[in-house]
Amino acid sequence: MNPPVPAQPLTVAGSPGSDTGSPARPAPIGKPLAPAHAASAAPQPLLSVRDLVVRYGSTTAVDGVSFDIHAGETVGLVGPSGCGKSSTAAAILQLRRPHSGEVRFDDVDLTALSERQLRPIRPRLQPVFQDPYGSLSPRRRIQDQIAEPLRLHGRWSHPAGPRRVAELLDMTGLNPALGSRFPHELSGGQCQRAGIARALANTPQLLILDEPISALDASLRAGILNLLLDLQDSLGLSYLFISHDLTAVRHLSNRTLTMHDGRIGG
Numbered sequence: 001m002n003p004p005v006p007a008q009p010l011t012v013a014g015s016p017g018s019d020t021g022s023p024a025r026p027a028p029i030g031k032p033l034a035p036a037h038a039a040s041a042a043p044q045p046l047l048s049v050r051d052l053v054v055r056y057g058s059t060t061a062v063d064g065v066s067f068d069i070h071a072g073e074t075v076g077l078v079g080p081s082g083c084g085k086s087s088t089a090a091a092i093l094q095l096r097r098p099h100s101g102e103v104r105f106d107d108v109d110l111t112a113l114s115e116r117q118l119r120p121i122r123p124r125l126q127p128v129f130q131d132p133y134g135s136l137s138p139r140r141r142i143q144d145q146i147a148e149p150l151r152l153h154g155r156w157s158h159p160a161g162p163r164r165v166a167e168l169l170d171m172t173g174l175n176p177a178l179g180s181r182f183p184h185e186l187s188g189g190q191c192q193r194a195g196i197a198r199a200l201a202n203t204p205q206l207l208i209l210d211e212p213i214s215a216l217d218a219s220l221r222a223g224i225l226n227l228l229l230d231l232q233d234s235l236g237l238s239y240l241f242i243s244h245d246l247t248a249v250r251h252l253s254n255r256t257l258t259m260h261d262g263r264i265g266g
């Protein structure tokens, strides 16, 4: 497999930084890269999906899908509505247990693990969903929602916890002062950035991005795409990027897979 090819920042009309609450989008603050996070092609894939089958009753949504994602790589997944992209994402995340097949993450088959065994692994592969408002609780302040995964995994303490939340807001181009707001007080782009901040809280290696820009205005999409590129550069993240926007997929992805009727081809 070829090493990931760095993608170029995307520019569109409008100011991508204007949705952030910050005067200018700061450079992401990257933590020193752990070897497992390094942005280079590893001999062994970070994620290896083999013969994945997802069924809903008699409907086969995913029909024998296989692909790999290496460390630091972005794999795009495109295809018509209903072809099985989100079902693939849900099965990788073990939010929907597959009917059969393997989902090997760092050489551990997640399909063979119980919920309890999955718990310490979940922070390492995180989803970012389409609806930025829907994926945040309307009743809780942004800073509390970003803190939640830290608390959940026993990584919350004072003063390191609040400092980490401020760092995550900053990393995602949000003014840390926005942390005290509720989701309805933020724009869609700002909410999506907060959702990404929350996904990053426990230093994941892989983000499953399921239509992360589809709900946003065109003028805000480039800002999120460029943020994802910046974060990948600084943190060595791998992405599965699901989108209907072919331009965005080509821009962000090292390779693109096309799905039809539950299968990958082309």
Ligand SMILES: Nc1ncnc2c1ncn2[C@@H]1O[C@H](COP(=O)(O)OP(=O)(O)OP(=O)(O)O)[C@@H](O)[C@H]1O
Residues within 6 Å of the ligand: 056, 059, 060, 061, 079, 080, 081, 082, 083, 084, 085, 086, 087, 088
């Ligand atoms: N919870 C569910 N129960 C029953 N059928 C489902 C469920 N979720 C998805 N399906 C069906 O599985 C198939 C694949 O759906 P899926 O949402 O994975 O496709 P998709 O490619 O992500 O579509 P879209 O691009 O519209 O989000 C479709 O036929 C869909 O109707």
